[in-house]
Amino acid sequence: MSAYKAPIAEMQFILKHVVGLGRLEAARDLDDQIVGSILEEAGKLAGEVLAPLNHTADRAGAKLEGGRVVTPSGFKEAYRQYRESGWNGVPFNPDYGGQGLPLALAFPVQEMWQASNMSFGLCPMLNQAAVEAIDIHGTQEQKNTYLAKLISGEWTGTMNLTEPQAGTDLAALKTKAVRQDDGTYRLSGQKIFITYGDHDLAENIIHMVLARTPDAPEGVKGISLFLVPKFIPDANGKPGVANDVKCTGLEHKMGIHGSPTCTMQYGDQGGAVAWLVGQENEGLKCMFTMMNNARLAVGLQGVAVADRAYQHALHYARDRVQGTRIAERNGARVAIIEHPDVRRMLLSMKAQVTAGRMLCYEAAFAIDRAHEGDAGAQDRVDLLTPVVKGWCTDMAIDVTSTGVQIHGGMGFIEETGAAQYYRDARITAIYEGTNGIQALDLTMRKIIANKGRAAQAWFDDAREGLKAVDDKDARSAMDAALSSLEQATQWVLTEGQKGGLAAVAAVNVPYLRAFGVIAGGVMMARLLAAASYAANPEETRLLAQYYMHHILPQYKGCIDTVLVGADTVCRYQAAMFG
Numbered sequence: 129m130s131a132y133k134a135p136i137a138e139m140q141f142i143l144k145h146v147v148g149l150g151r152l153e154a155a156r157d158l159d160d161q162i163v164g165s166i167l168e169e170a171g172k173l174a175g176e177v178l179a180p181l182n183h184t185a186d187r188a189g190a191k192l193e194g195g196r197v198v199t200p201s202g203f204k205e206a207y208r209q210y211r212e213s214g215w216n217g218v219p220f221n222p223d224y225g226g227q228g229l230p231l232a233l234a235f236p237v238q239e240m241w242q243a244s245n246m247s248f249g250l251c252p253m254l255n256q257a258a259v260e261a262i263d264i265h266g267t268q269e270q271k272n273t274y275l276a277k278l279i280s281g282e283w284t285g286t287m288n289l290t291e292p293q294a295g296t297d298l299a300a301l302k303t304k305a306v307r308q309d310d311g312t313y314r315l316s317g318q319k320i321f322i323t324y325g326d327h328d329l330a331e332n333i334i335h336m337v338l339a340r341t342p343d344a345p346e347g348v349k350g351i352s353l354f355l356v357p358k359f360i361p362d363a364n365g366k367p368g369v370a371n372d373v374k375c376t377g378l379e380h381k382m383g384i385h386g387s388p389t390c391t392m393q394y395g396d397q398g399g400a401v402a403w404l405v406g407q408e409n410e411g412l413k414c415m416f417t418m419m420n421n422a423r424l425a426v427g428l429q430g431v432a433v434a435d436r437a438y439q440h441a442l443h444y445a446r447d448r449v450q451g452t453r454i455a456e457r458n459g460a461r462v463a464i465i466e467h468p469d470v471r472r473m474l475l476s477m478k479a480q481v482t483a484g485r486m487l488c489y490e491a492a493f494a495i496d497r498a499h500e501g502d503a504g505a506q507d508r509v510d511l512l513t514p515v516v517k518g519w520c521t522d523m524a525i526d527v528t529s530t531g532v533q534i535h536g537g538m539g540f541i542e543e544t545g546a547a548q549y550y551r552d553a554r555i556t557a558i559y560e561g562t563n564g565i566q567a568l569d570l571t572m573r574k575i576i577a578n579k580g581r582a583a584q585a586w587f588d589d590a591r592e593g594l595k596a597v598d599d600k601d602a603r604s605a606m607d608a609a610l611s612s613l614e615q616a617t618q619w620v621l622t623e624g625q626k627g628g629l630a631a632v633a634a635v636n637v638p639y640l641r642a643f644g645v646i647a648g649g650v651m652m653a654r655l656l657a658a659a660s661y662a663a664n665p666e667e668t669r670l671l672a673q674y675y676m677h678h679i680l681p682q683y684k685g686c687i688d689t690v691l692v693g694a695d696t697v698c699r700y701q702a703a704m705f706g
Contacts, residue, residue: 130443130545132179132244132436134171137663138482139236140164145658146651147232147489152496154230166229167236173213174240177206182245185386186548190327192378197326197388203248207281207329210241216252216281221263224275232493235428239485242432246552247386249432251284251324253425257418258285258336261353265406265414273361274334284330287418288319288337288356288392296565298412299347303339303394305354305402315339315354315402316395321559325390326358326375332367333358335392336418337402338411351411354402356394372400383551420513422560424491427516430524430556431484437531437549438477444535444544445470464534472678473534477527479675482655483648484520490651491516507582511574512647518566519644521556528553567636570643575617576624576632583617590650596657599669602676606653609646609683616642616690623694634697635690642686649680 140163143149149158185200192198210216219234220226241249259278262270262285277283294300303317315337319325326333335356344350359367377391394400406414445465452459453466464470491512497505528550532539539546557563575583590610597603616639623632652672662668 130440132175132182132439134167134174134240134243135435136164136167136171139167139239139485141658141662142486142489142655143232143236145661146486146654147493149230149232149493152230152232152493153500154228154496155233158229158233163233166233169213170215170237170240173210173215174244177209178241178248179244181206181248181386183545183548185245185247186383186552187385189385190378190388192326192375192388195374197328197375197378197390199327199329199388200247200386203386204329206245206248207251210252211281215241216255217279219256220259220279221275224263224271224279226279230492230496232489232496235489235492238425239428239432239435239488242429243436245386246429246433247384249429250384250387251327251329252281253422253429254287254323255281255285256425257287257421258334260421261336261405261414261418262355264417265353266355270355270403270405273365274355274357277332277365278334282330283332283334284324284327285334285336286322286325287422288322288325288335289415289419290321291318292320296562298338298351298415301338301340301351303337305339305341305352305404306399307341313339313341313354313402313404314395314399315356316399318394319392321379322390322392323559324388325392327388331359332361335373336405337394338415339402341408344409348412350409351415352408353405353411353414355405356400356402360401372397382554383548384555419560420509423513423517423566424488424495426556426560427484427491427518427520428488430521430553431481431488433549433553433556434477434484434524434527435481437528437546437553438474438481440546440549441477441531441534442474444538444546445474470534473530475671475674476678477530479652479671479679480523480527480648482671483651483675483679484523486651486655487512487644487647488516488520504585507578507585510578511570511582511586514566514570514574515640515644515647517560518557518563518570518640519647521553522563522641522644524553524556525550563640564637567640568633570640571620571632571636572624572629575620576629580617580621587614590653593650593654593657597653599656599673602653602656602673605676605680606646606649609649609680612683612687613642613646616687619691628694630698631694634694638686638689638693642683642690645680645683645686649675649683652676652680 149155181202188200190199217226218229219231222228278285305313305315307313337354337356338351340350360369360371362368373394375390376393379389448464449461450464494505494508532546532550535546538544594603620632652675656672659665659668
C-alpha cells in the first residue's frame with residue numbers, strides 16, 4: 129500500500145502564481161513561509177495519521193452497535209488530534225474561535241483530508257456546511273450556542289435533507305415540525321443518507337433538518353430549516369438531555385465504508401425538540417447555503433481522491449517490472465512506467481488532477497473576493513459551482529478508473545488498494561445533487577436566468593488571460609475552444625428564451641462537460657503563463673501541453689452534441705423504451 133504525500137510545493141505554487149492568493153486583503157499577512165508552514169503541518173497529519181487508516185477503515189467499516197454508531201479503529205484518536213491541532217477552524221469566523229484564513233488557503237488543507245482518508249474527511253466537510261448555515265441564517269442566540277463548538281470541532285454538524293420517497297425531489301418531503309408555545313418546534317419524520325448522522329467522534333451532533341410546518345404551502349415553497357441537537361444544550365452550553373432522535377440503520381455502500389451513512393428517525397417519543405433557522409418556508413434559501421458550500425467541497429473531494437489514485441498508480445508503475453522498451457525487444461526488462469501508454473495514462477491522471485485542483489482553488493478565491501466586496505465575484509462563484517462539482521467529480525471517476533487500469537489485473541484485486549479509490553470516487557458524482565442536477569443548475573439558473581452575464585464575464589477574463597501565454601499553439605487551441613463554448617452558450621440562451629427548456633435539458637450534461645474541460649484548459653493556460661516561476665519549468669510546460677493535446681479536444685464532441693443532439697432525445701418518448 130503506497131503512502132500519501134501531499135503535493136505541497138504544487139499547491140503553494142498554484143496559490144501564489146496561478147490563483148494569486150496575495151491579492152486578497154485577508155492574505156496580506158500570509159507570506160510564503162507562513163503558507164508553507166500551514167501546508168507542511170497539514171500534510172504531516174494527513175500523511176502520518178489519516179492516510180494509514182484509509183485502507184483499514186475501508187475493510188472494517190462503521191458499525192451500528194446498541195443503537196450507537198462506532199467509527200473504525202483509530203478514527204477517534206485521529207479526530208482528537210485533528211481537532212486539538214485547530215484544523216477544524218481554519219476558514220471560519222474569528223468571532224467564534226475560527227482562524228479566519230482565506231478559503232483559497234483552506235481548500236488545499238481540506239484537499240489533504242479528503243485525499244488521505246475520504247471517509248474521515250466527510251465529517252468536517254459536512255460540519256462546514258452546517259457552520260455556514262448558522263452563521264448566515266441563524267439567530268444571535270443560535271450563533272452563541274452552537275458556532276464556537278462546531279468551529280472548534282467539539283461538536284459536529286450534519287445536513288438532513290432527503291427522505292425515502294423524495295430523493296432529489298424536495299417538494300415530496302414529509303417530515304413535520306409543529307410550533308410549540310415556547311417558540312420551539314416538535315419535529316418528526318425519517319431522513320436517509322445522512323453522512324455522520326451518528327458517530328463517536330464528538331460529544332454532540334447538530335442536525336440541520338428540512339421539514340414542513342402544518343400550514344406550510346405545497347412544494348418547495350413550504351420547506352423550513354430546523355436545528356436539532358442530538359443532546360439539548362443545558363444552561364451552561366454543555367450537552368444535556370438526549371433529544372428524540374436516533375440512528376436506526378447504516379447503509380451498506382459501494383465505497384466510503386469508514387463513513388457512517390445513516391437513516392435518522394425523529395420523533396418516536398413525541399417529537400424532537402427543534403429550533404427554526406431563518407424564517408418559516410424559507411428553508412430552501414438556507415439549504416442552498418449549505419448545499420452550495422458542500423457542492424464545491426465535493427468537487428474538491430473529487431480532485432483529492434483522484435490525486436490519491438494517481439500517487440498510488442505512479443508508485444506501482446515505478447515498481448512493477450514487466451516487458452522491455454518498445455524499441456528494444458531484446459533489451460532488459462523495465463518498470464512499466466517506461467512504456468509510452470502507461471506514461472500516457474499517468475499524464476492523463478496528473479493533468480486532469482492539476483486542472484481540477486486549480487479550478488477548485490479559483491472558485492474558493494472567488495468566494496474570498498466576494499466576502500471582500502468584489503461586486504462580480506459572487507456571480508463567478510455561482511457560475512463555477514456546478515462546473516467544479518460536476519466536472520471534477522466526473523473527472524475523479526475517470527482518473528481513479530485509469531488508476532485501476534495501470535495496475536492491470538492487480539487493480540481488480542482489493543489488496544492492492546487501487547479499487548478503493550474508484551469505489552470511493554463513484555459517490556461524488558451523485559451526492560449533494562447528481563451531476564445531471566448540476567448541469568440543470570448551470571444551464572437554467574447560471575446561464576438562462578442570468579441571461580449569460582456571468583458566463584460572458586468569465587469568457588472575457590479567460591481571453592484576457594490568454595494574452596500572457598507565449599505558447600502560440602496553446603493560445604490558438606484555447607481561443608478556438610472558448611469560441612466553441614460561446615457558440616454553445618448562445619444556443620442555450622436562445623433555446624431558453626423561446627421556451628425550449630426540454631431541449632436544453634436533453635443536452636445540458638455534455639454542455640457542462642465541455643465547460644469543465646475548457647475551464648480546466650483556461651487554468652492550464654494560466655499555468656503555462658506562470659511556468660517560468662515553477663521549480664521545473666519544462667515539466668510544467670509539458671504537463672500543460674499534454675492537457676491541450678489530449679484532454680482539451682474532448683470538448684469538440686460535447687459541443688457537437690449540444691448543437692445537434694437535443695432533438696433525438698426529445699423525440700424518443702418514454703414509451704419507446706423496450
